Amino acid sequence: MPQANVVMNVRHVSSTTSIIDIQGDLSAFAEPVLMDAYTQASSPTTRIVMLNFTGLAYMNSSGIGLLVTLLIRINRQKQHLLCYGLSEHYKRIFELTRLSDAIKLYDTEPEALAAAQLL
Amino acid sequence: MKSRYTSHERIACDKMVTEGKKAMPVFQVSSRIVQLTGPVKNRPTGVLRWRYFILRLAVGGLIIAALSTLLGLARLSFLFFLLLPVCVSILIARTYLYNRQVFLFRTGLALLYFSAVTGLELLTHSPRTQEIIVVTTTLALAVLFEPARNYVQAFFEQRFHLRNDEAIKAVEAFTSTLREEIDLDKVRNGLLNVVQQTMQPQAVSVWVRKSVQPDAKSSQSPPELGESSEQVQRDVHTDIHTQEAQALAAEKPASTEYMERAVAGDDPLLAYALGHPGVVEVDRLQLDSPVLQHLKASQVEIALPLVSQGELIGLLTLGSRLNGKEYAREDRILLNTLATQVAPALRVAQLVQAQQEQLRERERIEQEMRTAQLIQHSLLPREQPALAGWQIVTYYQSAREVGGDLYDFLPFKDGRLGLVIGDVADKGMPSALVMASTRSMLRAAVQVIDSPGEVLARVNDLLYADTPPQMFVTCFYAVLDPVSGKLRYANAGHDLPYRQHAGSVRELRATGMPLGLMPGMRYEEKEVIIACDENVLFYSDGLVEAHNPRREMFGFPRLQALLAEHSDGASLIDFLLNELKRFTGEGWEQEDDMTLLSLQRTAQLLSMNDQPGEQDGLNLLLEWTVASMPGNEQQAMERVAEVVLPLQLPDDRLADLKMAVAEAVMNAMEHGNAYQPDKVVAIQVLASQTSIVVRIRDQGEGHPIPETIATPDLDAKLAGLQTPYGWGLFLIKNLVDELHVTNDEHSHMVELIMRRE
Numbered sequence: 001m002p003q004a005n006v007v008m009n010v011r012h013v014s015s016t017t018s019i020i021d022i023q024g025d026l027s028a029f030a031e032p033v034l035m036d037a038y039t040q041a042s043s044p045t046t047r048i049v050m051l052n053f054t055g056l057a058y059m060n061s062s063g064i065g066l067l068v069t070l071l072i073r074i075n076r077q078k079q080h081l082l083c084y085g086l087s088e089h090y091k092r093i094f095e096l097t098r099l100s101d102a103i104k105l106y107d108t109e110p111e112a113l114a115a116a117q118l119l
Numbered sequence: 120m121k122s123r124y125t126s127h128e129r130i131a132c133d134k135m136v137t138e139g140k141k142a143m144p145v146f147q148v149s150s151r152i153v154q155l156t157g158p159v160k161n162r163p164t165g166v167l168r169w170r171y172f173i174l175r176l177a178v179g180g181l182i183i184a185a186l187s188t189l190l191g192l193a194r195l196s197f198l199f200f201l202l203l204p205v206c207v208s209i210l211i212a213r214t215y216l217y218n219r220q221v222f223l224f225r226t227g228l229a230l231l232y233f234s235a236v237t238g239l240e241l242l243t244h245s246p247r248t249q250e251i252i253v254v255t256t257t258l259a260l261a262v263l264f265e266p267a268r269n270y271v272q273a274f275f276e277q278r279f280h281l282r283n284d285e286a287i288k289a290v291e292a293f294t295s296t297l298r299e300e301i302d303l304d305k306v307r308n309g310l311l312n313v314v315q316q317t318m319q320p321q322a323v324s325v326w327v328r329k330s331v332q333p334d335a336k337s338s339q340s341p342p343e344l345g346e347s348s349e350q351v352q353r354d355v356h357t358d359i360h361t362q363e364a365q366a367l368a369a370e371k372p373a374s375t376e377y378m379e380r381a382v383a384g385d386d387p388l389l390a391y392a393l394g395h396p397g398v399v400e401v402d403r404l405q406l407d408s409p410v411l412q413h414l415k416a417s418q419v420e421i422a423l424p425l426v427s428q429g430e431l432i433g434l435l436t437l438g439s440r441l442n443g444k445e446y447a448r449e450d451r452i453l454l455n456t457l458a459t460q461v462a463p464a465l466r467v468a469q470l471v472q473a474q475q476e477q478l479r480e481r482e483r484i485e486q487e488m489r490t491a492q493l494i495q496h497s498l499l500p501r502e503q504p505a506l507a508g509w510q511i512v513t514y515y516q517s518a519r520e521v522g523g524d525l526y527d528f529l530p531f532k533d534g535r536l537g538l539v540i541g542d543v544a545d546k547g548m549p550s551a552l553v554m555a556s557t558r559s560m561l562r563a564a565v566q567v568i569d570s571p572g573e574v575l576a577r578v579n580d581l582l583y584a585d586t587p588p589q590m591f592v593t594c595f596y597a598v599l600d601p602v603s604g605k606l607r608y609a610n611a612g613h614d615l616p617y618r619q620h621a622g623s624v625r626e627l628r629a630t631g632m633p634l635g636l637m638p639g640m641r642y643e644e645k646e647v648i649i650a651c652d653e654n655v656l657f658y659s660d661g662l663v664e665a666h667n668p669r670r671e672m673f674g675f676p677r678l679q680a681l682l683a684e685h686s687d688g689a690s691l692i693d694f695l696l697n698e699l700k701r702f703t704g705e706g707w708e709q710e711d712d713m714t715l716l717s718l719q720r721t722a723q724l725l726s727m728n729d730q731p732g733e734q735d736g737l738n739l740l741l742e743w744t745v746a747s748m749p750g751n752e753q754q755a756m757e758r759v760a761e762v763v764l765p766l767q768l769p770d771d772r773l774a775d776l777k778m779a780v781a782e783a784v785m786n787a788m789e790h791g792n793a794y795q796p797d798k799v800v801a802i803q804v805l806a807s808q809t810s811i812v813v814r815i816r817d818q819g820e821g822h823p824i825p826e827t828i829a830t831p832d833l834d835a836k837l838a839g840l841q842t843p844y845g846w847g848l849f850l851i852k853n854l855v856d857e858l859h860v861t862n863d864e865h866s867h868m869v870e871l872i873m874r875r876e
Contacts, residue, residue, distance in 0.1 A: 060785065061785075093778070094776075097831070097849070
C-alpha cells in the first residue's frame with residue numbers, strides 16, 4: 001500500500017554539520033520525508049549534510065533518483081553531502097551508478113565526521 | 120434561637136406497579152427542615168392549654184370588672200358581663216382567627232374608642248336622661264366615628280407592620296411567575312421559598328404525585344422491584360438528622376431534602392384531601408391512614424391539599440412556626456391562595472417533566488443502537504480484498520440498525536482466500552450478537568482446519584452449545600485458489616450461490632444443515648474451477664424474499680434470469696439493486712438483512728510455457744502473479760529469494776538478483792500496467808544446473824521495453840539536463856548476467872539470467 005515506510009531524524013551535531021538518520025525504505029514514497037528532513041537539516045550555517053544509512057532496509061532505483069534530487073539541492077546551497085553505514089550491496093550500487101563520486105561514502109559516523117572537519 | 124438549614128439529597132426508587140395490580144401512587148417529597156440548635160418552641164398542648172384558657176378567662180374577667188367598676192356601670196346585669204369575658208377569652212384562645220398582635224392592638228383600639236364614645240356620652244348627658252336616648256346616641260356616635268377608627272387602625276397597623284402586607288406581596292410575586300414556569304424543580308423550590316419566607320415554619324414539605332403518561336409506553340415502565348415502603352420509611356425516619364451544611368441566607372436555601380414515598384392508592388387521607396381543599400389541622404384529623412400517622416410523627420401542624428382539575432396533585436405540609444406562634448387567619452387565607460395557584464402549575468410542570476424523561480430514555484436507546492451499529496460495522500470487512508486476476512464486489516444492508524447477516528474474507532498466507540456468507544435466523548440485536556459470535560468461531564476454525572466441510576462441522580458444534588434452541592445460522596464457506604481458480608466449498612443450509620458463465624446460470628450445490636441446530640453434523644464438500652470471465656454470486660435471502668406492493672416475492676427464478684443476462688461482474692450488484700428497486704417500487708421498507716457478494720475472474724492467467732527455444736533442462740520452480748500496486752515489488756523480490764535459496768547463490772549475487780527482480784517488477788507494474796490494480800505482473804522462476812532464470816511479464820499496455828539501455832549520465836542529471844530518475848533498466852542490466860527483452864502486442868517481458876557458477 002502506498003505509504004512512506006521510512007522515518008528520518010535530523011541531528012545538528014554542530015552549526016556547520018547536520019546528520020539525517022534514515023530508518024526504513026528509500027523508495028519513491030520517501031520523497032516528502034527526505035525533502036522535509038533536508039529542510040530541517042539545512043540551516044544558513046550548515047555546510048555539510050550527512051546521511052546515516054545504518055537503518056536503511058531497502059532502496060530501489062527511485063531511491064537513487066531521490067538522492068540525485070537531493071544532491072541537486074545540496075549543490076545549489078554549496079553544501080557537501082556525505083554518507084555512511086551503507087551495506088556492501090548498496091555500496092556497489094552507489095559505485096555502479098557513480099553516485100559514490102558525488103556522495104562520499106564512509107563506514108562509520110566518526111569517520112564521516114572526521115572527514116567533514118577537513119572540508 | 121439559632122437555626123441552620125440542612126442540606127442533602129437522596130432519592131429512593133420508584134415503585135410504580137401497573138396494569139391490573141393496585142396502583143400505588145408515588146409522591147416526590149421535597150422538604151426544607153430547619154435544624155434547631157435550641158429547644159423547640161412548641162405550641163402548648165393538652166393540660167397546658169387548659170391552664171392558659173382559664174388564665175385568660177380570669178384576666179379577661181378582671182379587666183372587664185375593673186372597667187365596669189370605674190365607669191360605675193355595675194348596675195347592669197352581671198350575667199351579661201360574665202358572658203363578655205367568656206367570649207373574649209374564647210376569641211383569644213382560638214387565635215388562629217386572629218394574629219395575636221393584631222388582635223391585641225385592635226382590641227386596645229376598640230376599648231379606647233369605646234371609652235371615648237362612652238366618655239363623650241357621659242359628658243353630654245346627665246344621669247337623668249332616658250336610657251333609650253343614651254343608648255341610641257351612643258350607638259349613633261359609634262357608627263359615625265367608625266370610619267375614623269378604621270383609618271386610625273389601618274394607619275397604625277401599617278406603621279407597625281402588623282399586617283402581613285409583605286407576605287401578601289411575596290406570595291403574589293411567586294404566583295405571577297407560575298404562569299411562565301414549567302420547570303418542576305423551580306416551581307417546587309419557589310413554593311418552598313415563599314412559604315419559608317412568609318410563614319417561617321420549622322419544616323415545610325411539598326408532596327408532588329408522580330404521574331405516568333397513560334399511553335402505550337406505560338407497559339414498559341418497569342413494575343419495579345418489590346422494595347416496599349418499609350425501606351422508604353426507614354429512610355424517612357433516619358434522614359432528618361444526618362449531614363450538616365453551612366448556613367445560607369434564607370433567600371437562597373441550597374438545601375432541599377428530596378425523597379420518594381409510595382402511598383397506598385386507597386389511603387383515606389388522599390380521598391379526604393381531595394374532598395377538603397383548604398387548611399387541614401393535622402392533629403385534629405382522625406383517619407386510618409399511614410400517611411397521616413407519618414405526618415403526625417413528623418410534627419406536621421397543618422397540611423394543604425393541592426388540587427387541580429379535580430385531581431389531587433399533592434400536599435403542602437407545614438410544621439410549627441419557628442416563633443412558636445399559631446397560623447393566624449390571615450396566614451391561612453394566604454396559604455389557601457398559594458395552594459390554589461400552585462396546584463395547576465405543579466401539574467403542568469410535572470407533565471412536562473414526565474415527557475422529558477421519556478424523551479431522554481428514547482434517545483439513550485437510540486444512541487445505544489447507533490453504537491451497536493458502529494461495532495457491527497467494524498466486524499464486517501472494511502474493503503474488498505484485492506486479488507490479482509479477480510474482482511470482488513460486496514453489498515450489505517441490514518434491515519434495522521444492526522443485522523444478522525454475515526460475510527467475511529479470510530486470506531491465507533499461501534495466497535488462497537476464504538469467503539464466508541451467512542445469515543442468522545431473524546434480524547435485529549439478537550441476530551447481531553450471534554453473528555458476531557459466529558464470525559469469531561469461523562475465523563478461529565479456519566486457522567487450524569483446512570477443509571471447508573470440517574470447518575462448518577466444527578462451528579456447528581460450537582454454535583449448538585452456545586445458542587438458544589431456535590437460533591441457527593445458515594452459512595456458505597468457500598476457499599478460492601486465485602492462481603488455479605479452484606473453489607472448494609461447503610454449505611450449511613444457505614441459499615445456493617449462482618455461477619454465471621456465457622449466459623448460463625448454475626448453482627453451487629452442497630448439502631448440510633444450518634449451523635447450531637443439531638450437534639455432530641457432517642457437511643458435503645465440493646470443488647469447482649472458476650473459468651475466466653465467470654461470475655459467482657453469493658447472497659442472503661433478503662433479496663429474493665423482498666415483496667412488492669402486490670405481495671409477490673422477488674424470487675429465485677427472477678434472480679437467475681437477471682444473472683443470465685448480465686455478465687459484467689463489476690456492475691452486477693448495482694444492476695441487481697436497480698432491478699430490486701424497480702420491483703418493489705418506492706417507499707419499500709426493507710424486510711430482512713441483505714448481503715450480496717460477487718466474485719468474478721477477470722484476468723487470463725498468463726501462460727508462459729510456450730516460450731520459443733531454450734528449455735535446456737530448465738525446471739519451473741514457481742510461477743505466480745502479483746497485482747500492479749506499489750510495494751508489491753518487494754514481496755515479489757522476497758519470494759524469488761525464497762525460491763532460489765536452496766540453489767545457494769553467493770550473498771552478493773543473490774542481493775543483485777533480488778534488486779534486479781524488484782526493479783523489473785516495478786517497471787512492469789508502472790510502465791507495463793500503469794499501476795492498475797486489476798492488472799497483473801506474471802513472474803516465473805526457473806532453474807537449471809547452470810543458471811537461474813526469472814521472467815517478468817506485464818499485460819502489454821504502455822510502452823515497450825527498450826531493447827538497448829543507455830547508461831544514465833549523473834552529471835547531466837545533476838545539471839538538470841536529464842530527469843534524476845530512470846535508473847531502473849540500467850541497474851537491472853548491470854546486476855544480472857544476462858538480460859533479454861521481448862515485446863509483443865499482448866505483453867512485454869524481461870528475462871533475467873543469473874549464472875550459478
